[in-house]
Structures are given as structure tokens and as C-alpha cells.
Amino acid sequence: MNLRAAAVRRKPVADLITESDHGTLKRSLGLGQLTMLSIGATLGSGIFVVLGEAVPVAGPAVVLSFVLAGVTALFSALSYAELAGMIPVSGSSYSYAYATLGELVAWVCGWCLVLEYGVSVASVAVGWGQYLNELLRLTFGFAIPDALSQPPGSGGIVNVPAIVVVLLAMFLLLSGAKESARANAIMVVIKVGTLVLFCAIAFSAVRAANFTPFLPLGLAGLSAGAAKLFFSYIGFDAASTAGEEAKNPQRDLPRAILLSLAIVTVLYCLVAVAAVGALPWQEFDGQEAALSHVLGVVAGNPVWAGLLAVGAIVAISSVVLTVLYGQTRILFSMSRDGLVPASLSKVDPKSGTPRINTLVVSGFVATLAAFVPLGKLADATSIGTLFAFGLVNVAVLLLRKRQPEAPRSFRVPFSPVTPILGVLCCGYMMLSLDGATWIVFAGWMALGLLIYFGYSMRRSRLAAE
Ligand SMILES: NC(=[NH2+])NCCC[C@H](N)C(=O)O
Numbered sequence: 001m002n003l004r005a006a007a008v009r010r011k012p013v014a015d016l017i018t019e020s021d022h023g024t025l026k027r028s029l030g031l032g033q034l035t036m037l038s039i040g041a042t043l044g045s046g047i048f049v050v051l052g053e054a055v056p057v058a059g060p061a062v063v064l065s066f067v068l069a070g071v072t073a074l075f076s077a078l079s080y081a082e083l084a085g086m087i088p089v090s091g092s093s094y095s096y097a098y099a100t101l102g103e104l105v106a107w108v109c110g111w112c113l114v115l116e117y118g119v120s121v122a123s124v125a126v127g128w129g130q131y132l133n134e135l136l137r138l139t140f141g142f143a144i145p146d147a148l149s150q151p152p153g154s155g156g157i158v159n160v161p162a163i164v165v166v167l168l169a170m171f172l173l174l175s176g177a178k179e180s181a182r183a184n185a186i187m188v189v190i191k192v193g194t195l196v197l198f199c200a201i202a203f204s205a206v207r208a209a210n211f212t213p214f215l216p217l218g219l220a221g222l223s224a225g226a227a228k229l230f231f232s233y234i235g236f237d238a239a240s241t242a243g244e245e246a247k248n249p250q251r252d253l254p255r256a257i258l259l260s261l262a263i264v265t266v267l268y269c270l271v272a273v274a275a276v277g278a279l280p281w282q283e284f285d286g287q288e289a290a291l292s293h294v295l296g297v298v299a300g301n302p303v304w305a306g307l308l309a310v311g312a313i314v315a316i317s318s319v320v321l322t323v324l325y326g327q328t329r330i331l332f333s334m335s336r337d338g339l340v341p342a343s344l345s346k347v348d349p350k351s352g353t354p355r356i357n358t359l360v361v362s363g364f365v366a367t368l369a370a371f372v373p374l375g376k377l378a379d380a381t382s383i384g385t386l387f388a389f390g391l392v393n394v395a396v397l398l399l400r401k402r403q404p405e406a407p408r409s410f411r412v413p414f415s416p417v418t419p420i421l422g423v424l425c426c427g428y429m430m431l432s433l434d435g436a437t438w439i440v441f442a443g444w445m446a447l448g449l450l451i452y453f454g455y456s457m458r459r460s461r462l463a464a465e
Pocket residue numbers: 041042043044045046047116117120121124231232233234235236238319323
């Protein structure tokens with residue numbers, strides 16, 4: 001087999017669109033639900049948990065770290081919006097890369113998406129367990145013992161809460177995309193409400209003194225904080241995994257992606273100002289559940305902290321649900337292309353969902369969350385995601401060149417400047433992540449290439465043609 005030819009073969013945009021038009025998934029999602037899907041996948045452990053890790057790195061300037069990370073996300077979001085409107089399939093950036101950069105890069109992109117979705121959802125499920133314990137401690141004065149709430153290596157045997165939340169999401173997904181979207185919408189309303197409540201309480205305790213010195217650790221701290229916080233923006237792209245289930249994908253996908261990012265950015269910045277304004281930044285060190293800690297101190301009444309913990313649990317549940325959803329749909333697309341086994345794109349006629357796929361993905365994620373210590377995982381997720389986002393920006397540039405006339409329901413303004421800035425920002429953020437993260441990433445990529453050359457390349461549907 002000609003390795004080079006395999007690696008660079010591309011799937012024509014027209015084929016992707018035809019496939020989407022004659023897809024087997026049910027079209028049931030409107031703009032509201034798509035926006036909720038993206039907010040659902042974005043707003044979660046980042047703001048509730050990772051904020052606590054970023055404040056010690058950036059100081060009060062964490063507010064600007066949020067802005068910087070948000071701008072990076074925005075460049076890529078614009079590119080996602082253009083491509084999602086143009087190629088409304090379920091494979092997200094994997095499919096965009098297949099149409100522009102060839103099969104090998106598409107595979108690499110898909111493999112990064114497994115980090116962004118499959119692996120990250122496992123770490124998110126672990127965060128869910130931490131908040132559950134916080135809540136139990138606050139309300140009943142006890143917590144699930146480490147043996148049953150931590151993986152081996154972190155002082156436990158199995159992480160039961162993580163398994164529970166993944167299984168709950170699995171059952172919802174099996175019942176249908178519409179049902180899942182409905183449940184998600186309710187959870188999104190609760191989580192946005194929770195953050196608004198947090199702001200209302202914390203703002204009353206804001207002291208100007210807490211903002212000085214604003215940059216205790218310098219600009220390096222600010223950008224390291226942004227790289228950490230980038231994790232909290234990941235997920236605005238989730239709507240692009242619903243291309244084949246959207247009622248009007250060309251119109252609604254770009255809107256959902258941009259709208260969700262706007263809402264999330266505003267909320268994050270408000271929460272960050274409120275949090276570091278209410279409490280001296282040094283006090284965030286070592287706080288696993290930063291926001292409830294803030295409320296606990298500020299309001300002095302454990303009820304608020306308890307409410308926040310409930311909000312966080314709901315918030316993170318919706319991340320688990322929507323990100324798990326995204327992973328199944330990306331694999332669905334890869335399976336239809338032959339790069340992963342065909343059973344993953346079989347659709348159950350009754351529920352209109354990929355059943356086997358959902359079971360396999362949930363099983364994998366639950367096992368990972370239950371038995372693997374996922375400490376370093378947020379950063380590893382970010383690096384893989386940044387890589388995929390970078391590729392999306394490149395794909396926009398290439399398609400503008402190769403198919404300038406093709407219909408686009410949304411166009412990135414100021415192209416090529418904006419997508420180029422997008423690539424640069426993603427690269428810069430990747431470089432801000434530490435060496436250990438790069439090693440994990442390199443190992444992950446090596447494994448991906450092994451699978452591609454050992455399996456996927458030969459099974460590819462394009463190989464048969
Ligand atoms: N593909 C994803 N949406 N991954 C999970 C992202 C995590 C989300 N941004 C959070 O802060 O919890």
C-alpha cells in the first residue's frame with residue numbers, strides 16, 4: 001500500500017454534505033438546544049475547580065487570564081462557526097480536517113478529539129465526585145471514604161461516584177438526542193443560575209485591596225493562568241458534533257457556537273472578578289472546590305456553600321452528558337469513514353441513537369474515571385484540544401483558497417488575519433503548558449499513529465474506492 005497516498009487522501013466536501021443529508025440520525029435539535037449543548041459542554045469543572053488552580057498561578061490577574069483564554073477561544077470559535085455552517089456533519093473538526101488536510105491529519109485530529117472529549121469527560125466525572133463529597137460533608141458531615149471515591153494510586157480502590165455519573169449520562173443518551181437535550185437544558189439553566197447567585201453574594205464582599213498587587217507573579221503568571229483556564233472554555237465546539245441532528249444546521253450551528261461562547265465568557269469574567277475580589281488570592285492555594293470555599297468564607301453560612309455545591313454537581317453532570325454525547329458522534333463519523341469499527345455507526349431505529357457506540361464509549365470513560373488517577377489530565381486535554389482547534393483554523397484558510405465560491409452560511413471576518421491569529425494563539429497556549437503535559441501528549445500521539453498505520457489506514461472507506 002502506498003503510505004503517502006493514504007495519508008493525504010481527502011474526502012470531498014460535497015460527499016460529506018450528501019452524507020449528512022442522508023444521515024441515519026434523527027434531526028431534532030433547534031437553535032436553543034444546540035446553544036445549550038455547547039454551554040452544557042463548556043461550563044463546568046473549569047470554573048468550579050480549575051479556577052482554584054489558576055489563581056495561585058496568576059494572582060488577581062486571573063481575570064485577565066480569563067479574557068486572554070477567551071480571546072484564543074474566540075478565534076477558533078469563528079473558524080468552527082464557518083466550517084460547521086459549511087460542512088454540517090457530526091464529526092466536528094475531524095471531518096473538517098478530512099476534507100482539507102487529508103486522512104492522516106484527520107485521524108490525528110480525531111485522536112486529539114478523543115482527548116478533548118473521551119478522556120476529558122473522565123476527568124470531569126472525577127471532579128463531579130469531589131463536589132459530591134463536598135456536599136455530603138457540608139450537609140451530612142461525612143464523605144465517601146477514599147477507598148470508594150479515589151482511584152488506585154490516589155489512595156483508593158475505585159471511584160464509584162465517577163462511574164455513577166457516567167452511567168446516568170449513558171442512560172439518557174440511549175433514550176435519544178432530544179431527551180438528552182431536554183435534560184441538558186434544565187441543567188444549564190440551573191448552572192447559569194448558580195453562577196449568577198455566586199456573583200451576587202461574592203460581589204457584596206469585594207474589596208479593592210484584594211486586587212493589589214494585581215500581577216504578583218508577572219505576565220508569565222498571567223499567561224500560564226490563561227493556558228490553565230483554557231480548559232474552562234473547551235466545549236463551545238460541542239454543537240459541531242450535532243450537525244446531523246440539527247434541524248437547520250447551516251443556520252443554527254454557527255450561531256450556537258458563537259452565542260454559547262459569548263455567554264460563557266461574560267459569566268466567567270464576572271465570576272473571576274467576584275471571586276478574587278472577595279478573597280485574597282493567596283487563600284485559593286490548595287482549594288479543590290474554590291467557589292464554595294469563597295462563599296463559605298464570605299457568607300459565613302454553610303447553606304450558600306451547600307447550594308453552590310449542588311449547582312456544581314448539576315453543572316458538571318451536564319458537561320458529562322454533553323461531552324459524552326460529542327464523543328459518540330465523533331466516533332460515529334470516524335466509523336462511517338471506516339477508520340474505526342463499523343458497529344460504532346450502527347443506529348438503533350427506535351431511539352435514533354448509535355447504541356453500541358454509546359455503550360462502548362460510556363464503558364471506556366467509566367473505567368478510565370474509576371481506576372486511573374487523572375491529576376494531570378486537564379492540561380493534557382487542553383493540549384490536544386488546542387491542536388485540534390489550530391487545525392480548524394488551518395482548514396478555514398485552505399478551504400477559502402481551494403473552494404472560494406462554495407456556499408458558507410457564516411464567514412470568519414477579516415480572514416485570513418483572524419484564522420492566522422487563531423493558529424498563533426493556539427500554538428502559544430500549547431507552548432505555555434509544561435513539559436510533563438507535552439510528554440503525555442507525545443505518548444498519546446504515538447499510540448494514535450500506531451493504530452492508524454496498523455488498522456485504520458487499511459480499513460478506510462476511501463481505501464476501498
Ligand atoms: N470537550 C469538552 N467539552 N471537554 C470538557 C471541557 C470541560 C469544560 N470546559 C469544563 O470546564 O468543565
